[in-house]
Amino acid sequence: MITLEQMKNSMNAGANVLSEDGAVLGPMGQLYVDDATGEPSWVTVTTHTMGKPESFAPLHGATLDGRNVRLPYTHAKVYDSPKMSLDGHLSPEEEQHLLRYYGLMAAKDDDVTADQAAPDTGRTRSQSSRPEGDYAMTRSEEQLRVGTELRETERVRLVKRVVTEDVTMTVQIRREELVVERVPVKDGAPLYDDGAGTFSKAERDRLYAAVETAFNGDVVEMVLYEEKPRVEIDVVPIERVRISREARTHDETVTGQVRKEVIETERIEL
Numbered sequence: 001m002i003t004l005e006q007m008k009n010s011m012n013a014g015a016n017v018l019s020e021d022g023a024v025l026g027p028m029g030q031l032y033v034d035d036a037t038g039e040p041s042w043v044t045v046t047t048h049t050m051g052k053p054e055s056f057a058p059l060h061g062a063t064l065d066g067r068n069v070r071l072p073y074t075h076a077k078v079y080d081s082p083k084m085s086l087d088g089h090l091s092p093e094e095e096q097h098l099l100r101y102y103g104l105m106a107a108k109d110d111d112v113t114a115d116q117a118a119p120d121t122g123r124t125r126s127q128s129s130r131p132e133g134d135y136a137m138t139r140s141e142e143q144l145r146v147g148t149e150l151r152e153t154e155r156v157r158l159v160k161r162v163v164t165e166d167v168t169m170t171v172q173i174r175r176e177e178l179v180v181e182r183v184p185v186k187d188g189a190p191l192y193d194d195g196a197g198t199f200s201k202a203e204r205d206r207l208y209a210a211v212e213t214a215f216n217g218d219v220v221e222m223v224l225y226e227e228k229p230r231v232e233i234d235v236v237p238i239e240r241v242r243i244s245r246e247a248r249t250h251d252e253t254v255t256g257q258v259r260k261e262v263i264e265t266e267r268i269e270l
Contacts, residue, residue, distance in 0.1 A: 002064060019073065042057065055083065058102055
């Protein structure tokens with residue numbers, strides 16, 4: 001028989017309830033003790049995930065497997081057991097119903113014959129989930145733990161491509177034009193020649209000779225020039241682009257919901 005002290009140590013250590021083949025039925029829930037003797041008699045275990053109803057299992061014939069409690073019943077037996085209200089107290093009728101289910105008490109129709117074969121467990125009294133004297137319960141709560149993780153946000157790649165655009169520029173163009181200067185002659189001499197020795201005799205003779213050759217059909221040619229715009233394209237470096245990484249920090253507030261258990265005292269009128 002497992003003692004009350006051993007059960008309290010197992011509960012404080014977060015022990016599990018095992019089936020007869022050592023499979024885990026679930027975590028240990030509440031401990032029910034005999035009102036008269038104070039010995040542990042029932043334990044609850046969470047065998048269902050939906051809604052988390054707890055199943056009652058008798059500690060008669062149970063043993064310790066390390067810190068866990070091992071029952072002499074299969075998983076299906078405990079799983080299909082009648083579900084009772086978890087109000088901290090088992091009435092005599094509820095306890096008898098559970099004892100009959102686990103075969104620890106004769107059925108109503110076979111009370112006379114079954115009483116001789118079934119062991120006297122002494123569990124026809126009402127049970128309470130609170131033993132007399134010192135009893136400890138572990139209270140748990142969720143704590144928010146905040147950390148950081150490195151995630152890739154974007155990838156930057158330098159790509160150079162060629163685009164075309166129209167450029168308009170103004171350039172100054174020079175060209176030569178033919179200028180004909182006509183010098184009027186008066187009385188056989190140009191107006192700018194006043195006969196006062198502006199030209200020497202040799203210069204005057206060359207001038208008159210040029211005039212005489214004009215009547216002989218001489219042709220004088222002159223080449224005129226002009227500038228044309230010439231477009232040339234040169235590739236010149238304009239700028240150099242360099243990328244680098246810089247780590248910056250900022251404060252960010254994180255909000256989360258946590259749950260915690262609250263232990264309350266309930267008084268049950270007997």
